Amino acid sequence: MKRILILTAGFGDGHNAAARNLRHGIESISDEAKVEVLDLFESTYGSLNTLMRHAYQGVVQYAPTVWAGVFSVFDNPALFRRQVNGLSRLRDSLAQVLNESEPDCVVSTYPVYAHLIDDLYRDHAERPFRLITVVTDSLTICSAWYRASIDVLVVPNDETREVLIEAGVARGRIQALGFPVSLDFTLDRPQPMSAPQKGEPRRILYPINTGKKKSGRVIERLLDLPDTHLTITVGRDAGLRAELHERFRHQPDRVRVLGWTNSMPKLLMSHHLVITKAGGAMVQEALAGHCPLILNQVIPGQEEGNARLVEKLGAGMVVEKSKHIAAAVEEAFADKSKLWRRWQENIQKAGHPDAALRVAELALAESHHGSREPRSVKLFEEPAAPPAVATPHPHKPPAAKALLCDFHIHTNYSDGRLALPEVVDFYGRRGFDCICITDHVADPRRLIGRMGELINLTIPYAQLEEYFDMVERERKRAWRKYSMRVMTGIEFNKEGFTKKTSGHLLGLDLKAPIDPALGFVEIIAQIQSQGGLSVAAHPHLLKSEWGKNTLYLWENQELFAPIIDAWEIANRNNIFTPVGLKRFAFLANSDFHKPKHIYSWKTLLHCDNDPDAIKDCVRRNEHVALTLYRDGLTGEALRAQPRTLPLRASEIEALPAKLFGAPI
Ligand code: ZN
Ligand code: ZN
Numbered sequence: 171m172k173r174i175l176i177l178t179a180g181f182g183d184g185h186n187a188a189a190r191n192l193r194h195g196i197e198s199i200s201d202e203a204k205v206e207v208l209d210l211f212e213s214t215y216g217s218l219n220t221l222m223r224h225a226y227q228g229v230v231q232y233a234p235t236v237w238a239g240v241f242s243v244f245d246n247p248a249l250f251r252r253q254v255n256g257l258s259r260l261r262d263s264l265a266q267v268l269n270e271s272e273p274d275c276v277v278s279t280y281p282v283y284a285h286l287i288d289d290l291y292r293d294h295a296e297r298p299f300r301l302i303t304v305v306t307d308s309l310t311i312c313s314a315w316y317r318a319s320i321d322v323l324v325v326p327n328d329e330t331r332e333v334l335i336e337a338g339v340a341r342g343r344i345q346a347l348g349f350p351v352s353l354d355f356t357l358d359r360p361q362p363m364s365a366p367q368k369g370e371p372r373r374i375l376y377p378i379n380t381g382k383k384k385s386g387r388v389i390e391r392l393l394d395l396p397d398t399h400l401t402i403t404v405g406r407d408a409g410l411r412a413e414l415h416e417r418f419r420h421q422p423d424r425v426r427v428l429g430w431t432n433s434m435p436k437l438l439m440s441h442h443l444v445i446t447k448a449g450g451a452m453v454q455e456a457l458a459g460h461c462p463l464i465l466n467q468v469i470p471g472q473e474e475g476n477a478r479l480v481e482k483l484g485a486g487m488v489v490e491k492s493k494h495i496a497a498a499v500e501e502a503f504a505d506k507s508k509l510w511r512r513w514q515e516n517i518q519k520a521g522h523p524d525a526a527l528r529v530a531e532l533a534l535a536e537s538h539h540g541s542r543e544p545r546s547v548k549l550f551e552e553p554a555a556p557p558a559v560a561t562p563h564p565h566k567p568p569a570a571k572a573l574l575c576d577f578h579i580h581t582n583y584s585d586g587r588l589a590l591p592e593v594v595d596f597y598g599r600r601g602f603d604c605i606c607i608t609d610h611v612a613d614p615r616r617l618i619g620r621m622g623e624l625i626n627l628t629i630p631y632a633q634l635e636e637y638f639d640m641v642e643r644e645r646k647r648a649w650r651k652y653s654m655r656v657m658t659g660i661e662f663n664k665e666g667f668t669k670k671t672s673g674h675l676l677g678l679d680l681k682a683p684i685d686p687a688l689g690f691v692e693i694i695a696q697i698q699s700q701g702g703l704s705v706a707a708h709p710h711l712l713k714s715e716w717g718k719n720t721l722y723l724w725e726n727q728e729l730f731a732p733i734i735d736a737w738e739i740a741n742r743n744n745i746f747t748p749v750g751l752k753r754f755a756f757l758a759n760s761d762f763h764k765p766k767h768i769y770s771w772k773t774l775l776h777c778d779n780d781p782d783a784i785k786d787c788v789r790r791n792e793h794v795a796l797t798l799y800r801d802g803l804t805g806e807a808l809r810a811q812p813r814t815l816p817l818r819a820s821e822i823e824a825l826p827a828k829l830f831g832a833p834i
Pocket of ligand 2: 661707761
């Protein structure tokens with residue numbers, strides 16, 4: 171088995187995107203390789219030990235000013251060296267990671283790591299792994315990228331390769347494989363867009379990542395052009411989204427306003443043009459998606475190189491001022507789209523939609539140069555096959571094992587802090603057996619005119635399909651990598667003016683979106699018709715700093731108790747005593763929004779690790795236990811300590827009494 175360690179950094183544009191996409195690439199072509207992505211500068215999320223967390227804390231305070239892409243420092247060897255010398259704690263952390271993980275190949279998407287590795291192996295004869303650096307910039311390449319001893323430098327394009335050769339880098343060390351863009355560009359590759367015929371819509375994608383104030387005016391100017399249809403994305407700016415939505419609501423056929431999206435590849439592949447700033451990842455994705463660009467902002471430094479690349483390739487245009495955007499679009503489509511056709515032709519030659527796979531192949535090939543004996547190490551360890559549970563049920567044949575589960579988890583699709591793949595890795599590394607992603611979807615009728623800011627903390631109904639696709643993809647990865655089940659869920663929020671008219675309902679293991687504007691009874695029916703579970707989320711009074719109480723389902727339990735599959739008896743640190751007293755089927759969940767929420771109530775199920783068995787176990791609510799998750803408590807550790815599993819029938823019966831201190 172080969173181990174590949176990918177090092178990244180969260181500042182600047184594109185390092186994380188390149189690292190993440192490369193990992194997907196490797197995982198999609200090899201079952202043999204173990205691959206990890208690590209950001210030693212920023213988010214280590216508990217996968218590292220205490221020493222490294224401390225190192226991380228030290229660096230982060232120091233990092234933003236020094237490392238946020240300060241080009242002059244990077245390009246000046248003396249200054250750069252002084253800064254790298256100052257990173258002794260980061261270097262120690264890196265040494266420890268390399269020692270523990272024993273990678274066969276290290277891929278860095280950030281220039282600093284290669285220098286730290288040089289330092290670490292300065293006095294030693296030979297570095298025991300291959301080192302690849304994936305350069306995320308084009309044309310304007312600061313020398314820090316290549317001054318270290320790197321086996322292979324991967325660059326985004328031939329033009330950049332020429333620049334490096336000019337700068338003295340050995341030809342044989344450079345491979346122009348492309349920037350590792352999302353695999354979406356290779357997976358569902360559509361036909362290239364054809365030029366719009368007369369009367370056909372010109373589809374323009376406008377991710378507003380700069381010049382927000384002027385964006386309304388830009389859109390108006392674009393709409394003055396005939397047959398122009400716009401897809402606007404505003405990221406997480408709820409105010410802007412509401413404003414644009416309001417301003418252009420009279421033209422719903424021509425203007426579509428989206429919030430934050432994971433489907434930029436799909437959007438790029440289905441539009442004629444994209445208007446964007448010259449950020450590295452976006453420019454590379456547009457090239458991969460064969461979508462010509464109009465660049466409306468170029469920040470000196472890396473972005474200059476990206477802008478020059480677009481001009482050099484003849485794949486679009488740079489405009490000086492936002493008021494020139496509409497004119498540029500008009501020019502592109504003038505004379506039967508003459509200019510646009512040329513851009514399209516050039517871009518098809520230039521884009522590298524499959525770069526993540528090509529770089530993945532390179533990393534796999536390089537990892538075979540390593541000569542180490544494989545050894546089990548912590549960083550790459552797969553969860554071991556669980557042993558049979560030691561305390562079988564006295565009356566019924568025991569299920570294979572007890573499963574550590576969390577059925578209430580938010581990602582940054584709604585108001586969670588981590589992205590979906592990060593959540594999966596976060597739980598997978600902790601040995602969870604089954605999780606359900608439950609991002610918020612709000613009832614649109616309850617949001618109009620008020621709570622506008624909430625819109626951005628929920629998934630828009632139009633984006634639900636994308637959400638389902640993404641969870642489905644992560645489901646496969648999680649099973650392959652961690653033997654962890656991932657289910658798709660939704661938290662349906664209905665916000666009233668009072669706590670008694672507000673309710674949150676979880677739908678677990680859903681197969682398709684459900685209209686959040688339906689009433690709860692109908693939503694429950696639809697959940698169940700999909701084979702899913704309906705769960706009342708935090709149904710009783712919360713004792714917490716953030717929580718708004720949501721008592722609607724509880725207050726109407728005559729109606730809901732017969733149809734709801736289970737009630738949260740515990741949510742994060744809250745235990746709802748009255749729910750236990752009702753003898754409703756219960757579950758305990760994190761309501762996870764950020765890493766520290768992991769230390770909270772969880773559910774243990776004594777059943778097979780199979781979605782139907784899990785749901786059945788919840789419905790029947792036999793062999794269900796609560797546990798308070800603490801450090802070091804993994805599914806595996808739990809299984810190794812049978813006393814933490816009170817799974818005898820008598821013990822389960824006694825559970826609520828134990829918890830609430832009174833017999834029921
Ligand atoms: Zn909730
Ligand atoms: Zn929630």
